[in-house]
Amino acid sequence: MKNEFNSEELLRRVTETKVSTGNERVRSITKRVVTDLFKTIEDFQVKPEEFWAAVQWLSRLGASGQAGLITAGLGFDRLLDILEDEADKRAGMASGTPRAIEGPLYIAGAPKSFYEARLDNGKMPGQLVVMEGVIRDTDGNPLSGALIDVWHANENGHYSHFDPSQEEYNLRRQITADQQGRYRFRSILPPGYAIPPNSPTAELFELLGRHGNRPAHIHFLISAAGRRALTTQVNIPGDTYIDDDFAFATRDGLVVTLETGASPAGYESLGIDGPFTRIRFDFKLQEAVNGEDAKHLGRYERAAG
Ligand code: DHB
Ligand code: FE
DSSP states (O other): OTTOOOHHHHHHHHHOOOOSOSOHHHHHHHHHHHHHHHHHHHHTTOOHHHHHHHHHHHHHHHHTTOHHHHHHHTTHHHHHHHHHHHHHHHTTOOOOSOOOOOOSOOOSOOOEEESEEEOSOSOOOSOEEEEEEEEEETTSOBOTTOEEEEEOOOTTSOOBTTBTTSOTTTTEEEEEOOTTSEEEEEEEOOOOEEOOTTSHHHHHHHHHTOOOEEOOEEEEEEEOTTBOOEEEEEEOTTOTTTTOOTTOOOOGGGBOOOBOOOOOTTOGGGTOOSOOEEEEOOEEEOBOSSHHHHSOOOHHHHHHO
């Protein structure tokens, strides 16, 4: 009866270690995940049809490149931020601007400029905005030469690169702050974002009875010598979903104020000669703990090592 066994024995055989090669951490985590899934299947009496429908869904998810999208909606991205915040607190680190999730839509290599940039091409519908401020350390000192990647959705809530109808790097720039740590850019206020309809992600959210909307936001990846790189977003106030983000990424300290009535004087180099909306926002970067955390890298670049 060597090859006849119950589910407990099967689990033991699946997760047992016969050799010492491979990676111990991967082995332990896999064991835990498989154990929990075995238990879920047994507890819910998951039927074969249900199991294989889920496997097909996973294949569709992978094929659509949306694996890194569903993580935000299921709370994993925010979880990682919460855990990092807690670790900082335990270590007694001075906190900087709150971190917020990167999301799946960052791409490296955006066009570079010094101090200021224009993200829009002047033809986009939407509210003209200038966002400006200073990159500082946690004591408030400006960080000369800080590097700022900024990206956001277009008037339809879509991101260039992932949306083939947009020009390459539309609404994506990398700005180097000036000697006083200052940056500024001109763009349009983005609308909110919704997960792609008819996608594997949307399928699951429908079954969960959840919406897939994010409030209007602008993404940042900011770094400076000796400081820990900061991945964050700012939120545009007044959005219906500001406290009901499907990705749980809104943070109270990151909702900006929209100023109207500012004089266009001094903004000529951004092509502004009339009314516009201004956002003033300074970012504070924590001290770097090791060389790694200071690197200007997106999540997948960081994971690739
Ligand atoms: C997702 C999209 C975003 O624009 C974002 O900032 C975070 C998550 C998503 O589709 O999962
Ligand atoms: Fe986004």
